[in-house]
Amino acid sequence: MGNWSRYLIWCGAAIAIASLVMLTAVQSNILLAYGVMTVGLTLLICGIALQDQTQARLTAFWARRSTQLGANGFLSAIAVLFIWLSLNGIAAQFAVRLDLTETQVNSLSSQTRETLQKLDEPLKIWLFQEIDDADITPFLENYRRINPRVQYQFVDPDIDVRLIRRFNVQNRGEVHLEYGDRTQFVQTLAIEESLTEAKLTNSILRITSDRQPHLYLLQGHGEPPIDDSPKGLVQMVKALETQGYRVSPLNLIQTPTLPTDGDIIAVIAPQAALLPGEVELLQEFLEQQKSLLILLDPNTDPKLTQLWEEWGITLDQRILIDGDRRSEQLGYGNTTVLVTNYGNHPITRDLEDNISLYQFVRPVSIKTVEGIDANSFLFSDERTWAESNLPSPDATFDPATDLRGPVDFGIALESQVQPDPELPKTRLVVIGNTTLAANNGFIQYANGDILLNTMNWLDQNRDVSLAIRPRSPQNRRLQLTTFQVDLVSWLAPVIFPLGGLMTCLVLFKKRR
Template sequence: MKNIPQKKLWKYLFWLGPFFIVAGLTAGLVAETWGVIPFVFLITGIVICGLWIVWQSQRSQWWQKRSTQAGTNAIVATLAVLVILGLINFLGTRYQLRTDLTEAQLFTLSPQSQELVRNLKQPVKIWVFDVIQNPQDRELLQNYRRKSSNFQFEYVDPQSRPGLAEKFGVKDYGEVYLESGERRQLVQAVNVNERLSEVRLTNKLQQITSDRTAKVYFLQGHGERPLDSGAGSISQALQALGDRNYNSSPLNLAENTKVPDDADVVVVAGPKRGLFDAEVKALQDYLNRGGNALLMIDPSTNPNLNSLLQEWGVRLDDRLAVDVSGAGVGLGPAAPIITDYGQHPITKDFGNGISFYRLARPLEITPVAGIESIPLLQTRPYPDSWAESDLQSEQLEFNPEKDLKGPLTLGVALSRKLPVTTETSANPTPTPTASPTPENQASPAPTPTPSPTPENQSSPAPTPTPSPTPENQASPTPTTTATPPTPENQASPTPTTTATPPTEQKSEQSAKESRLVVIGNSDFATNNIFQQQLNGDVFLNSVTWLSQQDQQPLSIRPKEPKNRRITLSTSQANLLTVFSLAILPLLGFVAAVFMWWKRR
């Protein structure tokens, strides 16, 4: 029999260590579960390798060699670098720090989207039925998911999961659906030319998580802005309201002299003719019972709303707001550029953003008790802006005697608390009672007089005789009167028989708020102008605040990527071709010949 030397035996036993390690890793990866067997293999292999290293160090003293120490240091340093890189990647995945350097913040969610996703109270999920995962769309969905764990998304191949596609009613590839509980809505259909839009996704997300639909009425019949498509219409504003789960309808107060009870907001958009007194009275009654209104009044018009506005401390200035600072962008002096906004929920996130108002009239605000007013839109100080009184002159110059120096207020938000009384009355029952004169009460004049009390009223009617006795005073002479019932534990010196009026419980007082926004311009909400700068945000945020839906976020709406394409006409393209192929090379050649001639 051939004997194996002991040294070679240890050498063969060493290979069992790597064998067990590889076997453990293979078993865990193949089974996709790290059970007992993979861990036994791994631990056995690691122990064998460790024993072999200890045995080798005692046998050959290789640990004390310089090469061994250098190699060990290199291994430790490499492992340390790998560990550090792993920790950096872990922290980067767990705590992300992102910086968007694009001008339009294309890779950052708008404040409205961020606030809406953070406030999600129930899980929502986006289903993208497509086989291609576009990186831009996936990045947008990941931005939403980073803001809340209640937001999830998944890409689905309709062919591989036909049951799910049939459940949502998928008709073609690229359809994106939003699901929340049992509610499902189609967001949009994406394709090569149209990617997933944050605007549509946020709007649908707001709709599907909202509990109610606000009703907005637009007053018609006085030359207001038309609601359908066309020149000077506000159809884009209505479409934007519909995207945010608002229901818009026209309102004619000449036919129905009362604002409907389901009206959350009434919008008066640029009336050219005056309202009837009955219509103004209907708007006043609507505001007095807790309604909300947005008044957009253009210059050179008289809507007959002075009595209504006077109650709120607002007066329409008949002059024209002039702003010469916008000449550089081609708007002209009659289109004030606004970058100064008030501290209000409507404009709180506007910062130094731009909104502009072609042909606007200033507003004069007077403090009124019980009404809180906050200016929303203010022009630049004089000499950049002023209120021009001469509307016929082509030369706009400041006249100290007639004109008003800036800054001018073009928009204001007002609110008023209204007490609401809820009373519960019992049926009147005639009972013999004693006419009470409460303890510690007295009449200023001790003359016995009848004090008639009207039915269902608790306060005595005014008479030429002294008024009812105040509380907490001494009564030297009791008086004989027919009065309402008094609290218990009070003395009555003179018993009489009276009919007890209805017993009234204590009224419950609750505060109800009425809101009003007045803007001296309606052009900013018209088609095409509505989508420029912050014009649409001013309108949408005003309606949102007026509807008193505090759960809806108020901030700048998501913006679409700006189109940076340069469109050249045929002549411009030909000129650019001549310059690039002939003139510029010729200039270079002439410069080179000149330099050669000079150095020759």
């Protein structure tokens, strides 16, 4: 056996050296070189193992108790590692997620799962911020797991200008959906307003729906044009189209018939009175259980007296004045009103503490009418008043003729009388201001959000959202007293080390 082992050692060493030469000299066939090296090392190891002295030493080595214990431990570790890797491989192939939180905050609702499973085309979620500073990736991964058609991507707004123009992005943090050839704005991410399941799922429902709400803008009375001039409406129209609306002009003088596909008619800043026939058509539109939006400037009268009486609306010719001139630092005068508090209405419920700005505002008041549910959602604060005289920089409050704030100027009305229960309720919104719809006002602060929320509330099919309740973890915070806090602060640096030291001393004394 000794001669054979000697031959194997020399052959193995020669083959191993030849493989090293192949690695350095022949770079094109590295796999062959490694194969030759493996054969050489195998022969070398076998030659060493077959020597008589080696076998005697190995027999003595394996006979030791320490060697057997070490081998058993090594094999046990290998077995544990193999089992752990096998379990991880099985888990990766057949992923099962368990949400053990008390309120299931990490799981999507059954409504969301059903909505995602019905997707026929790829759905892309575009997030216009370069990094995920809101940590919403795990939330988006939940959607992607349910349906791989759902994909998401973060976009740097400073780099990809093409996508910015395509989606008409106005602010960093905007979230948009793309489904086929449709796009849908969801929301703007902020510290106090994260992306929720209710908002995202309802946006998916809207973009995947075959129905496209149709808004008609009344024309023919000096209304603002749909262009990019300061008082134009193109910014509003683009934002509405991004949200899935179809927007068209409507001239009831040239075509005195109501559009059959209309969902909302908007009367924005008419400078001349409407004809009696037009007023009758607008009333007929409301009788069809549709929706109407009216935005009016001060010192204008669209001659909608019959409509005002029917709905209990009173227009005031006075103009709101901000006595503290809080908008001067923004470059505006005392006829500009800043609003930060809003009514508890679906239009403004989520905008609390957001600033909105209105130039030249006229009050709008309501009186109780049976069958009409009226709510004020825009109003000034107590530091404003409605001025009866021509506004001037030195205007002062006159209790005899002026009206002290708060003063309402945005009213949302809903008819509780339904001739046809199968159709939505009739809705009407009247705002005594038009700057929030103009290009130079729509992009200011929360003005655009308020107008878009108003349209969404008027579009009643869009208003019927999934009732997905927000899920928050239960408050399990410990209420500690001052003494308990001090005790906890002493545990790690003092009490635990002293306890360990005392235990060691006691054990040492017992052994002695």
